[in-house]
Amino acid sequence: MNANLTSAPLAPGALLDTQVYLETPEGIDLPLRPAGLPVRFLAFAIDALIRSVILILTGIAWLYMGKLGAGLASISTFLLLWWYMVFFEVLNQGRSPGKQLLGLQVIHSDGTPVGWPASLTRNLLRFVDLLPFAYCLGILSMINSSRFQRLGDLAAGTLVVYQAQAPQRGALPEVPARPASVLLTLDEQRALLDFAERHQQLSSQRQEELATIIAPTLHIAPSQAVPGVHAIARSILGQV
Numbered sequence: 001m002n003a004n005l006t007s008a009p010l011a012p013g014a015l016l017d018t019q020v021y022l023e024t025p026e027g028i029d030l031p032l033r034p035a036g037l038p039v040r041f042l043a044f045a046i047d048a049l050i051r052s053v054i055l056i057l058t059g060i061a062w063l064y065m066g067k068l069g070a071g072l073a074s075i076s077t078f079l080l081l082w083w084y085m086v087f088f089e090v091l092n093q094g095r096s097p098g099k100q101l102l103g104l105q106v107i108h109s110d111g112t113p114v115g116w117p118a119s120l121t122r123n124l125l126r127f128v129d130l131l132p133f134a135y136c137l138g139i140l141s142m143i144n145s146s147r148f149q150r151l152g153d154l155a156a157g158t159l160v161v162y163q164a165q166a167p168q169r170g171a172l173p174e175v176p177a178r179p180a181s182v183l184l185t186l187d188e189q190r191a192l193l194d195f196a197e198r199h200q201q202l203s204s205q206r207q208e209e210l211a212t213i214i215a216p217t218l219h220i221a222p223s224q225a226v227p228g229v230h231a232i233a234r235s236i237l238g239q240v
Contacts (some may be wrong), residue, residue, distance in 0.1 A: 020147060022111045030111065033162040034147045035104050037139065040160055046098030051080045082123065089119045099160070109157045121156035128152070172196045178231035181219045189236050196233035 021029040035043075058076050062069030088096040094105035094114045106114045106122070129138025129150045138150040147159055173196060184192070192214075199207060204226075211225035220228035 032111070032159070032164075034149075035160045035162055036148050037142050039102055039104065040142075040148070043096070043098035043102045043104055046101060047084070047096050050097055051084055055080060085123045086116070086119045089114050089123075090116055095163075103163050104160055105163050106158050106160050109159055114158055118156040118158050122152035122158050125152035125155050172234050172237070173199055173227075173230040175227050175230045175234065177234035178228070179235045180232045182217065184236075192229060192233045193236060196230050199230070 020032050020034060022032055023029055055077060059073055062073040062076075065072065085096055088099075089106050092100070094107055099105060106119070108114055108118060126138075129135055129141070129152055131137050138152070141150045141154065142148045145154070147153075149159065153159065195207075195210060202210075207226050211220075211229045212222055215222055215225035215228065218228065218232060
């Protein structure tokens with residue numbers, strides 16, 4: 001999938017926003033929220049703690065195995081330091097345990113799931129971000145990037161973003177579903193669903209007022225405007 005990632009346009013006087021948009025070949029803008037330095041540092045600290053605990057526990061076990069244990073300790077240390085992140089990012093939808101706990105994930109810059117080459121590149125180049133000490137180059141790179149990309153991300157073409165949350169639809173009124181007697185456009189279907197899902201937020205008078213406006217178009221009697229619109233909304237979602 002070829003796509004362009006652009007920063008969201010900022011109107012004069014609008015609040016600063018870090019949201020960027022992924023433009024798909026179909027011309028649809030998908031919003032993404034790049035993760036900033038504090039939350040990424042916290043995720044890294046959680047992963048570092050997990051790796052430290054594993055190293056301590058396995059190290060204790062290897063002590064009782066002599067030279068073989070020393071060799072196994074070296075191998076396990078290498079895997080945890082260099083492959084821990086890679087395995088989780090590729091096999092767990094771009095999420096190490098720390099990232100998953102904080103709702104983050106690694107993706108390609110075009111929005112596709114991160115693969116082995118990109119994950120290897122961003123993690124093997126972590127030692128460059130560490131230079132000269134305490135992640136100085138990585139922090140400077142993130143501060144100067146509108147997408148908070150460290151050097152490893154820039155080289156691998158990856159982003160760390162907040163996971164998209166599936167929208168939670170409101171409960172529809174408990175009325176029997178009834179299909180519309182007229183053909184509805186996609187926008188009209190969305191409008192009816194929005195009306196039905198927000199019924200608990202609207203007073204009965206306001207519901208009656210809005211439903212009465214669209215009742216004639218839907219061939220619904222004015223006296224049955226509200227339950228009629230709700231019935232059509234349930235039909236749109238395939239509920240009975």
